[in-house]
Amino acid sequence: MPIARRDLLAGGLTAAALSTTRPAEAQADAAPAAAAAASTSRPAGAMELAHLVQAPSTPTGLAISRGGRVFVMMPRFNAEVPITVGEVAPDGSVTPYPSAAANAPDRSRPQSALFHVPNGVFDRDDSLWLLDAGLPEGKGPPVPGGAKLVQVDLGTNAVRKVVPLEAGITPASSLNDLRVDIRDGRALAYITDQGQGQEGAILAVDLASGRVVRRLDGHASTKSQKGIVKFVEKRPVMLRPPGAKPQPVSGGANGIALSPDGRRLYYAPLMGRRLYAVDTASLLDPEASDAEVAAGVEDLGEKGLTGGLIADSRDRVYLSLQEHNAVGRRDPDGTITVIASDDRLVWADTFWITPDRWLYVSAAQVNRRPEYNGGTDQQTPPYAVLRLRIDADPV
Template identity: 60%
Template sequence: MMLRLARRTLLAGTASLAAAPAIAAGRALAQPSTGPHGALDLVVAARAPTTPTGLTLSGDGRMFLFMPRFDEKTVFTAGEVFPDGRVVPYPSEAANRPDPARPEATLFHVPNGVFDRTNRLWLLDAGLMASSGAPVPGAAKLVCVDPGTNRITRTIPLQSVVTETSSLNDLRVDVRPGREVAYITDQGQTGEGALIAVDLASGRAVRRLADHASTRSEEGILKIVEGRVLRKRAEDGTTSPIKGGANGIALSPDGARLYYTPLMSRRLYAVETAALLDAAQDDAAVARTVEDLGEKGLTGGLSADARDRIYLSLQEFNAIGRRDPDGTVEVLATDPRLIWPDTFWITDEGWLYLSSAQANRRPEHNGGIDRQEPPYAIFRMRIDSGPA
C-alpha cells in the first residue's frame, strides 16, 4: 500500500459556535487552511447527555445522534439535534426508557442509526444496559422510524444472532430495486467479533465470520489517542488492554462488497455481500470471499462515497483520512478538536459529516474519572462526491 500524507490544520469553526468554548478549551485553535475540496467546518456544538458515537442526517437535513447506554448517565440513547445545540430524545422520551418487560418496544443501547434511500430511519439497538454484560433478552433489534410522523413502523428482532458477549456496533442499510438488506458489525465484549446480514423483507438474520481473523481484535495493538496509550483503567489503578472486534463498516457503490475493520486492527477487509446473504453458503464459503485490503491506520467509523473511496476516522491523529480504490491513503484533514472522530455521514450535496465522540475520555479509560467535555463537536467537510 502506498501512503500519501497531506495533513492540514483546519478552520476553527463557524461564528455561530462562539458560545461553545469547551470544545477547544486548553488547546490551540486550528488555523485556516484550504483542503482539496474545502475546509473542515464546525457545524454544531451538540449538548448530548454523553458519548455520541453515531450520526446520521435525513434527506431534508435533520440531524440525529446516538449515544450507547454505557452507564446510568445515558438518559436517552437516540436524539435529534437542533441548530442551537439542543439534543432531544427521539422518536420520543418514552421510547428511550428501556423496559426489560417490553424489550421489543423500547430503546436500550443504540450505537448508530442510518437513513436509507427512501428516507426511513433505521436504529440499531444492541440491547445492552451497560458497556458490558449480556444483552437483555429480546432487546437486540433493528427499529424503523418514519421521520414524517416520528413513529416506529417496524421492529426486526436480532435475538437469534447475538451472543452473551455481543456488542452490536455499526449499521449499513442497502435499499434498491430487488434488494432491501442491512449489515451490522458485532465488535464483541471480549474482542471476538462477527458480521450480521439481515434480509429486511423477511426479517431473516444470519451471523457470519464469528471465528474469522478479519472480525477479531488483534493482540498487541497499541492505540494512542490525545498523546496517551488507550487502555482500560480501573479506579484501583489496574489496567487491561482494549479489545474490539468488527467495528466500522461501509458499502461499495454497487452494494456488492462490504468493507469492515475491527476496532483494534490496522487492516481493512472486504467481503462479498452475496455470500453474506446466501443462506445456502456456510461460513467457510463466505470466508473465501474475504479480501485483506491492507493497512489503513487505527479507525472507528468508515464510509464510502460514490467513487468507491473509503473515508477513515483516524483517531490517533485527530484526523480524517481517505483510501482510494488503488490502496492509496491520504490524510485529508486534522484538527485538535476531532477528539475520537467516529461516525461519518455523506449527503447527496457532497458534504461529509463527522462526529467527535470523546470516547477515550470516558471513565473506563481514566480510572473512573469522566474527562469528557460537552458540548460535542459535529463537523462537516466539502468533498467531490456523493454517498455510495
C-alpha cells in the first residue's frame, strides 16, 4: 500500500541522513538508533474503550441510536447461542431485544422469530433494521421464510415491519451485512451474502414494494478468493476441528458501505484483499441485465483483509484491519491510512458513526471461537467496543 512505501522511504532517508551528515564517531553512536527508527512501524492513533459488553455469545454486529442506546448482534454460529440480538445496559449487561420471545428460533413462526442476526443498522429516522439470515444453527439451508429484514420502533420496542428476503437467497446463503437508505422519496436496502462456500452475492431491496433482487451472484468481486490466509493475533485463522486437519476459511461478500449520496455501494469479500464499488441504481434497475451490472463493478484496489466497512460524510471508507488490530481509512483518491490501532481490538468487525463524530468498532474475537481452535473456546468476555474521534458526520 502507499502508506507502507512511505514508511520504508522515511526509514531509509533517516538512516541515510545519519550516515552522511555526522562524523564517524557520531555515526557509530547513532547506528543503533537509526536501526531502531528504520525497523519501527509508524505509530497509529490511540483508541478509547467505550463499552465492555457481557455478551452471551460472539457480538459481531453493533448499532447505536442517536439517543445513545447500544445494540449488539450475535449470530447463531450454532444452536447453543441463547439470543441473537441484545441491548447493552450501562453496566455492560445484555438484554434480549426486542424481547426474549422474539429471540427464540421458532421454525413455526419464521416471520416473527429471530434466527441468526449478524448485523443491524439505524436509518435516518432512528428506526432499527435487523438483518436475519434465517440460520438457527449457523449453516445449512435457511429456514423457509426466515430470511428477512425486521424494522423495530425504538419508542415502543415493537416490530413495525417485516420484509421477506426469500426471493434473493439460495440454499447456501449466509446473509451478513446491511445498509439502509431512506430519504428523498426512496426506501432501499443493500445486503451482502457471503455464502457458505466460495460464492457470494449482493441483494438489493425496495423496502416500499418488497422487491428483492439478487445481483453479482458468483461474480469475482463477491467470491471468496482462494489462496488467502488471514492472520489474527499472530496466528493463521483456520478451521480446526478436533483431531482433524486444519482447513482454510472461506467467505464471500461481507462488509459494505454506502456513499453519502447513496449512489455508490462499497463492498469486499471476507476472504479477499480488494475493495469494490458498484452503482446502486443498477442493482434495482429492472432494465439492467446481470452482465450490465457486472460490467459496472469497479475494482478500487488493495485494502488489506477486513470485516466491516463504513463510509462517512466525506466519502471516506473505514476499514476494519483484522490482521493488525487496527482501523484504516481510504480517502476518495485511493490513499489508505492506518488511523488507529489497539491490542484490545481483536477481530475488528462492525463500525458505527454517531452524530457527535465518534467512530465505534466492535472487537468480536471471532478468531478465538472453538471452530478455529480445535474445539476449545478461547473467547474472553467481556467484549470490547472501542472508539475514536473523526472529523466527519455519518452518512
